[in-house]
Amino acid sequence: MSTTVPHNPEPRFDVDGTWVGASVPRREDPRLVTGRGRFVDDITLPRMAHAQFVRSTVASGAVEEIDLTGTRDTPGVIAAFTAADLGLGDITAVLERPPSEFVPTDMPVLARDRVRFVGEPLAIVIAEDPYTAEDGVEAARVSYRSEQAVVSDEQALAEDAPLVHDNAPNNTLLDVSMFATDGIDDVFADADCVVRVDARSSRQNALPLETRGVVASWDDREEQLVVQTCTQVPHQVRTVLARSLRRDERAVRVVVPDMGGGFGQKCVVGREEIAAAAAALRLQRPVKWIEDRKDALSAAFLAREQHYDARAAFDADGRILALDVDIVCDMGAYSCYPFSAGIEPLMASSEMPGVYRVPAYRVRGRAVTTNKAPSAPYRGVSRPQHVMVMERLFERASRELGMDPVEIRRRNVITTFPYTGVNGVTYDPGTYLESLDLCEQLVRDEGWYDRKRELAREGRVLGVGYCCFNERTGYATEAFAKRKMTAVPGFDISEVRMDTTGAVVVTSGTLSHGQSHETTLAQIVATRLGLDPARVKLHQGDTDRVTYGWGTFASRSATIGGSAVSLAADRLVEKLLHIGAHMLETRPDNVELHDGGVRQRDDHGQTLSYAAIADTAYLRAERLPKDTDPGLTATASFDPPGDGTFANATHAVVAELHPGTGRVEILRYLCVEDCGIVINPQVVEGQCRGGIAQGIAGALYERISYDEQGEPSCASFIDYKVPTAGEIPDVEIHHLETPSDLTENGAKGVGEGGTIGAPAAVLNAVNDALRPTGIELDTTPIAPETVQRALEESS
Amino acid sequence: MTDQYLVTLTVNGEDHELLVTARRTLVDALRHDLHLTGTHVGCEHGVCGACTILVDGAPARACLMFAVQAEGRDLRTVESLGSPDSPNDLQRAFSEHHALQCGFCTPGFLMLAEGFLASRPRATKAEIREAVSANLCRCTGYQTIVEAVDDCASRRRCAPDTTEGEATPEPGQNDTPRPA
Numbered sequence: 001m002s003t004t005v006p007h008n009p010e011p012r013f014d015v016d017g018t019w020v021g022a023s024v025p026r027r028e029d030p031r032l033v034t035g036r037g038r039f040v041d042d043i044t045l046p047r048m049a050h051a052q053f054v055r056s057t058v059a060s061g062a063v064e065e066i067d068l069t070g071t072r073d074t075p076g077v078i079a080a081f082t083a084a085d086l087g088l089g090d091i092t093a094v095l096e097r098p099p100s101e102f103v104p105t106d107m108p109v110l111a112r113d114r115v116r117f118v119g120e121p122l123a124i125v126i127a128e129d130p131y132t133a134e135d136g137v138e139a140a141r142v143s144y145r146s147e148q149a150v151v152s153d154e155q156a157l158a159e160d161a162p163l164v165h166d167n168a169p170n171n172t173l174l175d176v177s178m179f180a181t182d183g184i185d186d187v188f189a190d191a192d193c194v195v196r197v198d199a200r201s202s203r204q205n206a207l208p209l210e211t212r213g214v215v216a217s218w219d220d221r222e223e224q225l226v227v228q229t230c231t232q233v234p235h236q237v238r239t240v241l242a243r244s245l246r247r248d249e250r251a252v253r254v255v256v257p258d259m260g261g262g263f264g265q266k267c268v269v270g271r272e273e274i275a276a277a278a279a280a281l282r283l284q285r286p287v288k289w290i291e292d293r294k295d296a297l298s299a300a301f302l303a304r305e306q307h308y309d310a311r312a313a314f315d316a317d318g319r320i321l322a323l324d325v326d327i328v329c330d331m332g333a334y335s336c337y338p339f340s341a342g343i344e345p346l347m348a349s350s351e352m353p354g355v356y357r358v359p360a361y362r363v364r365g366r367a368v369t370t371n372k373a374p375s376a377p378y379r380g381v382s383r384p385q386h387v388m389v390m391e392r393l394f395e396r397a398s399r400e401l402g403m404d405p406v407e408i409r410r411r412n413v414i415t416t417f418p419y420t421g422v423n424g425v426t427y428d429p430g431t432y433l434e435s436l437d438l439c440e441q442l443v444r445d446e447g448w449y450d451r452k453r454e455l456a457r458e459g460r461v462l463g464v465g466y467c468c469f470n471e472r473t474g475y476a477t478e479a480f481a482k483r484k485m486t487a488v489p490g491f492d493i494s495e496v497r498m499d500t501t502g503a504v505v506v507t508s509g510t511l512s513h514g515q516s517h518e519t520t521l522a523q524i525v526a527t528r529l530g531l532d533p534a535r536v537k538l539h540q541g542d543t544d545r546v547t548y549g550w551g552t553f554a555s556r557s558a559t560i561g562g563s564a565v566s567l568a569a570d571r572l573v574e575k576l577l578h579i580g581a582h583m584l585e586t587r588p589d590n591v592e593l594h595d596g597g598v599r600q601r602d603d604h605g606q607t608l609s610y611a612a613i614a615d616t617a618y619l620r621a622e623r624l625p626k627d628t629d630p631g632l633t634a635t636a637s638f639d640p641p642g643d644g645t646f647a648n649a650t651h652a653v654v655a656e657l658h659p660g661t662g663r664v665e666i667l668r669y670l671c672v673e674d675c676g677i678v679i680n681p682q683v684v685e686g687q688c689r690g691g692i693a694q695g696i697a698g699a700l701y702e703r704i705s706y707d708e709q710g711e712p713s714c715a716s717f718i719d720y721k722v723p724t725a726g727e728i729p730d731v732e733i734h735h736l737e738t739p740s741d742l743t744e745n746g747a748k749g750v751g752e753g754g755t756i757g758a759p760a761a762v763l764n765a766v767n768d769a770l771r772p773t774g775i776e777l778d779t780t781p782i783a784p785e786t787v788q789r790a791l792e793e794s795s
Numbered sequence: 796m797t798d799q800y801l802v803t804l805t806v807n808g809e810d811h812e813l814l815v816t817a818r819r820t821l822v823d824a825l826r827h828d829l830h831l832t833g834t835h836v837g838c839e840h841g842v843c844g845a846c847t848i849l850v851d852g853a854p855a856r857a858c859l860m861f862a863v864q865a866e867g868r869d870l871r872t873v874e875s876l877g878s879p880d881s882p883n884d885l886q887r888a889f890s891e892h893h894a895l896q897c898g899f900c901t902p903g904f905l906m907l908a909e910g911f912l913a914s915r916p917r918a919t920k921a922e923i924r925e926a927v928s929a930n931l932c933r934c935t936g937y938q939t940i941v942e943a944v945d946d947c948a949s950r951r952r953c954a955p956d957t958t959e960g961e962a963t964p965e966p967g968q969n970d971t972p973r974p975a
Contacts, residue, residue: 025890030879032898033886035833035872039899042832075797131818209837209845209933210899260835260899261933293838514897514934682893686935690896693936717842717931725937726928 019523019533020745023682027518027533037258040213040230045286048215049078051276052133052289054123054140055299056115059149059371059710060162063113063122063142070139071125076132079283080125080140083110086278089244091269093340096484101176102342103168105369107334109244109274115144116164116333117373118711119299124275126287149371149710153307153330156368164333164369173331173341174367178349179423181360187322191313195396199778201385201759202703203305203330205714206378207722208513210260211296212270216277217286225252227277230259232267232511233551236338236487238543240269241277256541259513263694264377265301266513267553268336297720298712301376302704305330306344306385312393313360318401318408322360325352325389329382331367332374338487339377341367346483348382353421354390355432355470355648356412361422371710377553379694380471380755387469391760392778395767405764406440409468427470430648431736435672436468438734439650442670448654461657461791462667463769466650467760473555473749474644474742489550491639494564496525496572498632500618502596502610504529504536506568509549510561511541514690515751516683517557521565523679524745528569529576530593531610547635555749558679559645563638563744571634579613582625638744645740647748649673651692651757655765659795662788664700664766666729671757674736676748684750685733691754693728698755699762699780701727802866806831807875815862822846822857824865825872833873833902837931844930847903847910848872854910854929873902876909885909885947892943896934903930908944916952920945 031037054066068080090106111120122142127133150156150164156171164171181187188194214229225247231237234254242249259266272289280287291300306329313322327348331341345365353361398408413436414421417429443449443464452462472479477490492509499505506525510517518538526533539545550556573593580598581588590601598613600606614632616623621630654668671688678684701721705713714720739746759780766787767776773794777786799814806829813828820839825831825848837845839858846857849871877883882890885905895901904927911918911926918926924941932940 026893028898029890029895030882032895032901033882033889033905034877034879035831035874035902036879037898038832039835041826041836044827044830130823131816207933208897208899209843209931210835210897211837259897261897263933290836293840293843516896686893686896686939689936689938690934694933716840717838718840722843722931722933724928724931725924725941728937730938731936 019527020677020679023680024519024523024533026516027522028516039210039258039260040215040228041290043215043228043257045215045217048286048288049126049128049283050130050133051279051287052125052130052137053121053272054125054137054142055295056111056118056120056122058115058144058146059118061115061144061146063111063115064145065143066122067141068123070141071136074132074136074139076128077136078126078128080123080136081279081282082123083108083112086110086275086282088274088278089246091240091244091271091337093335093337094486095340095342096486102174103172105165105168105173105335107271109271117371119295119373120333121271121275124279126279126283130290151370151372151706151708151710153328153368153370156370164371168369171369172366173335173369174345174365176345176349177364180362181422184322184324184360184362187360188311188313188324191321192316193314193397193400194311195393195400196311197308197389197392197396197778199308199389199392201304201306201698201780202705203302203372204378204698204702205297205300205302205704205720206263206265208261208263208265211291211293212266212272212300213290214273214276215286215288216280218281218284223251225277225281226255227252227273228255228257229273230266231256232262232513232553234511234541234543235509235548236551237269237273240337241274244274245278245281254543256511262513263379264303264381264553267551268301268339268376293717294715297704297714297716299373301336302332302373303375303378304385304698306382308385308389310389310393312397314397314401316401318397318403318411320356320358320412323353323358325363327363327365329367330370330372332370332372334374336374336376338485338489340485341369342483343377344375344382348386350423350425351383351472352386352390353423354387355414355468356390357414358422372706379691380752381554383471383756384695384698384759387467387756388760388763391467391764395764406436406466409436409466413468426643428645428740428742429738430470430646431674431738432468432470432648434736435648435650435674439466439652439670439672443652446668448668461659461769463655463765463767465653465655465761465764465766465768467757467764468650469757470646470648471555471753471756472644473647474559474640475554475556476640476642476644478642479644491637492549492560492564493547493635493637494568495547495633495635496565496568498572498610498614500611500614502535502614504531505539506536506565507539507546508561508565509546509551510557511552513552515552515557515687516680520558520679520683521562524562525565525569528566528573531596555647555751557751558747559743559749560638560640562679562747564636566744567636567638568634571636572632575632575634576610576613579617579624579628580608583608583613583616640742645676645742645748647675647750647753649753649757651761653761653765655762655769657766657769657787657791659788659791662784662786664782664787666696666762669729669731671731671754672734672736673750673753674738675750675753676738676740677746678735678737679745679747687750688733688754689731691752692731692758693723695755695758696728696762697723699759699782701781703781800863802863804862804865804870805868806870807872817861817863819862820858821860821862821865824862825857831872831874835899835902837900842931844907845900845903847906847930849906849910852910852913854907871906873905876905884950888943888947892939892946894935894939894943900930900932904932904940912944912948912951916948918948923948
């Protein structure tokens with residue numbers, strides 16, 4: 001553990017209970033249900049102007065001319081800038097890997113001499129209102145020398161493929177071969193059973209309902225650029241802003257208002273954030289940019305387009321002997337900052353073995369670049385895909401070997417912990433087998449296997465599918481450093497400050513955008529201090545208020561952010577006890593916390609409220625012990641040890657296929673999850689359900705496709721099929737609770753798990769239903785016409 | 796395109812005079828002219844429903860109407876419901892059931908549900924689900940939204956002689972959970 005704070009696990013206060021574990025009502029709700037949230041588009045500043053972007057209409061080509069004459073002549077247009085006008089530094093993500101493994105690509109804030117995808121920003125238009133800004137965009141004339149677009153991974157890797165980036169041979173940004181256990185080819189040659197899965201997943205949009213947006217302004221008094229933007233990573237946006245604008249970081253303040261979801265799309269730095277800020281500086285006027293839905297669908301960061309060619313070897317008893325995988329991720333036109341185009345293939349390569357004891361492993365992971373909107377992390381990052389592939393391999397092996405699909409998993413899941421896998425990762429204790437057993441028992445007890453058989457006699461087509469998986473949540477600096485990132489996320493810093501009334505402000509470098517941190521982090525601090533959570537207020541999302549942090553992604557907030565606030569609160573407790581003992585004129589070990597104050601252990605009548613201690617700490621500092629600084633503040637950082645902690649779950653889906661339409665109807669969804677200590681059960685269940693809905697969306701509905709010219713298919717929600725309440729089923733959730741020893745609060749994180757488990761469970765259920773047809777599907781989303789054809793062909 | 800029209804919009808029982816261009820959408824007029832920012836914009840295509848308000852009592856997409864079309868209509872936005880200190884029964888039900896996470900879609904769902912329940916106070920849960928499927932939420936998976944609306948509807952039905960749930964009992968509202 002990198003932190004120097006000594007953690008005393010023994011409670012130093014006599015509160016017999018805890019706020020941790022209670023469904024405390026959400027602190028966020030009163031403003032959000034009354035329309036009093038403040039989202040970025042709700043912000044209005046005096047003299048505020050409005051930005052829109054001239055965007056490329058071709059997927060690949062040289063830019064011959066950007067003619068903004070008509071734009072500048074448009075009534076209401078204030079200014080229009082190209083890359084040449086603004087002279088901004090590029091956004092570049094770097095991995096410390098040899099050129100054979102990684103090629104960095106510069107993403108210009110505005111495209112210069114060439115464009116690489118439809119929707120790429122070429123110029124920023126500033127106008128008096130958003131309508132005239134759009135008029136200005138329409139009046140722009142851009143001429144291109146259009147070139148052949150690269151629109152698929154196969155095309156990208158073809159020998160004669162045009163290059164998306166001249167410095168990236170074979171259109172390959174990352175190419176790593178890892179693990180390659182000695183003798184793995186012999187294992188495959190000698191195995192009783194070898195199965196293969198060739199699986200694809202489609203490009204998706206994380207789709208926060210609030211599109212991206214910025215309000216940038218200059219503050220003369222603070223000599224600071226203030227950028228209010230909906231980002232999951234405010235400090236990282238500040239770093240890139242400072243570098244791109246060539247200013248001191250001090251002179252840039254990033255503030256995050258209420259945020260309408262992110263799911264990863266907002267955890268990378270956007271070009272538009274930089275361009276809008278540069279325009280505000282240039283014009284000395286506040287500039288607002290709100291992304292419209294068309295741009296959000298086609299030109300915002302996308303994700304998930306992956307191709308797996310996977311083989312697994314099994315013995316006759318169904319034990320997995322070896323895994324050999326080739327992963328190609330279509331990352332689109334550029335690397336995202338800070339993660340780079342390596343984000344998806346590196347995640348998949350490292351984590352693929354998952355919950356199973358895989359003795360031999362070989363993987364090649366590649367990121368290819370194509371003329372499509374670039375990719376960013378999206379909830380689960382690769383795990384929805386590689387878990388799906390692993391689960392398909394086990395299902396296929398169970399068929400080959402004539403085994404029950406749950407039994408084959410049972411024989412292979414890790415049951416003794418800590419377990420160090422073939423991928424070099426050490427797993428902390430989890431309930432892989434227990435969750436699988438319980439989930440299967442629930443399906444049995446509800447009679448789904450019997451109903452499936454009975455209904456089959458009526459011609460109805462049902463299937464049952466499972467997914468057993470884990471999710472590394474507490475990614476430490478060490479874990480990200482192993483990926484050779486040069487901007488390495490991991491730690492979080494927290495400050496806890498008590499005022500003279502005994503109320504508490506806590507800062508966190510994490511960033512809630514729906515995850516309820518105002519509630520849950522307050523619960524943690526309130527428990528440590530023995531206070532009502534209502535007296536603890538969280539500050540996040542302001543680079544001037546929060547020392548430093550890496551924001552919210554990868555289910556890191558409860559584990560890492562929650563641990564940092566725990567440690568900072570513990571430090572404050574030490575100080576309160578120290579001052580309290582001095583004021584009570586007793587030994588430091590003769591005091592304890594009690595009911596919002598400090599009392600003497602051997603004389604409970606001797607008590608001090610926090611307000612009384614705070615009064616001394618701030619207003620009567622002459623009464624403090626000589627060795628004690630005035631004030632009541634404490635700071636701590638946390639960085640998970642080693643490989644971090646793993647949450648896990650098993651999902652089960654019962655699906656019915658409708659022969660006439662090919663519709664896949666989910667009749668039952670069960671989730672048995674273990675996210676360690678549950679801080680707030682209602683919030684945990686909300687994260688599970690919402691995650692599962694997004695996983696189902698990927699399995700059955702959502703897909704952004706491109707035509708041969710690289711034109712994206714989705715301009716509105718008419719084309720991009722986001723599931724509604726009509727498609728998403730109710731989810732029954734069961735909790736197992738394995739406290740993590742690697743976090744300060746025992747939590748394991750829960751933000752992404754639902755999304756990871758759902759695609760495999762749905763796909764397996766569909767394939768179980770299709771079993772009589774002999775057809776197996778390995779590509780998502782599963783189109784209704786595919787299901788319909790499969791059922792028709794067999795009947 | 797830039798000609799201005801003087802219109803009077805009746806919003807939450809108050810008349811507001813404002814100058815708008817013909818193309819100004821109703822949602823932009825509400826948000827940026829009247830500063831009623833509780834109504835949100837998610838797609839501008841009439842699909843996501845984040846901008847749902849009540850027009851003469853019925854749910855409508857404020858992004859698909861022009862402000863000039865709304866003159867003489869009775870407009871109600873989320874601001875007409877309760878306040879943070881005193882939310883109405885539907886708002887409380889959303890909070891109690893965790894029917895919101897990021898909260899961006901919430902005002903749209905609230906107004907959708909208010910309009911729906913006013914016309915269909917005896918709706919079944921399946922009918923509520925059908926109605927709720929008009930709007931998009933990316934956070935919750937919808938289950939808790941359906942449950943919140945259903946719970947609110949049944950409490951309103953149990954409340955004698957009320958149509959808006961004014962006198963609806965609110966068990967649990969003031970029961971701050973105690974440490975376990």
